[in-house]
Amino acid sequence: ANDNAGLEIALNEGTDSSTVGLTNIYGSESGITLQPNPNNGQFYLHGLNRLKGEIKLDILQPDGKVIHSEIVNNKDNHLLNLKVEAGIYICRITNSEIKTLLKFVAY
Secondary structure: OOOOHHHHHHHHOOOOHHHOOOEEEEHHHHOOEEEOOOEOOEEEEEOHHHOOOEEEEEEEOOOOOEEEEEEEEOOOOEEEEOOOOOEEEEEEEEOOOEEEEEEEEEO
16 A cells, blocks of 8 residues: 555645656655654655755645755765654655655654
């Protein structure tokens, strides 16, 4: 079962044309992991070095609102330290080839 199935609906409402034609990969299928999960807003993204070129990283609320955005250049063990309220969030990782969604819980 795909535990991210419901996320696609909310995120597609805000889809822009720059992401058309990308391969959507959900969760661990991408080889990218988010740890620890759950977390307090501080977590590492492992495996970004598997992706080529410029990597766009967005943190979204479940309604699709982007609350953090940055460009990462092919870096493994990328640390994020976000000030977020307790809840469920989505980490969207996009490059020229794929779009990956990782769900995490902040406490």
